[in-house]
């Protein structure tokens with residue numbers, strides 16, 4: 499799409515995977531590369547949007563897919579005019595703060611990040627030590643707030659479109675879609691982008707295959723190809739959505 503059909507819009511995209519600290523040197527993480535989120539940010543910028551990319555542990559090699567012009571980094575970068583402002587975050591709590599701050603002016607929020615459902619309850623200030631002859635202490639987990647569901651509930655901006663992603667593992671395609679349908683209804687987002695993930699699909703891969711559902715769980719569109727092709731299909735669906 500060579501059109502500037504997102505001109506004048508502010509879009510927020512979260513990308514990557516959160517890391518929940520266990521102690522100062524260890525974390526619980528996931529395999530999200532951030533490639534799909536970065537492709538969404540790049541596609542939106544190409545279509546004229548002002549983009550805030552909230553990047554959770556996204557490798558520099560992946561961020562290089564962003565247009566070099568107009569790229570700004572750091573917390574204050576979200577205020578910059580055109581192009582993509584990158585805000586780096588680590589944990590789910592940091593990602594939540596950054597997304598909520600940016601969402602106050604956003605026309606669209608896309609939660610493409612893989613957010614940890616749980617975090618360690620306690621994070622000691624000192625590294626956890628191995629004590630010879632003593633079994634390890636269990637790591638007790640507590641639930642993280644669901645950022646996407648919160649955004650969908652609160653709607654910080656009139657007419658704001660809220661988009662979620664659902665990475666589902668499943669053998670049959672129908673399985674993946676059924677899980678997606680339930681999630682679409684539960685989360686309250688306007689659109690849910692469902693993709694099948696596994697060893698060699700989705701996470702980290704260059705291409706993707708998705709089904710976009712509306713808030714009722716009905717299929718809006720399907721897309722397959724490079725993460726950029728999928729990104730443009732998502733923005734097409736966003737532009738047709740009335741929240």
Ligand code: C5P
Nearest residue numbers: 609611613642643644645646662663664
């Ligand atoms: O329930 P599940 O984690 O599969 O939902 C995925 C979607 O919800 C993604 O858009 C993800 O960014 C978002 N999410 C969130 N906060 C969480 C967990 C997931 O916003 N604590």
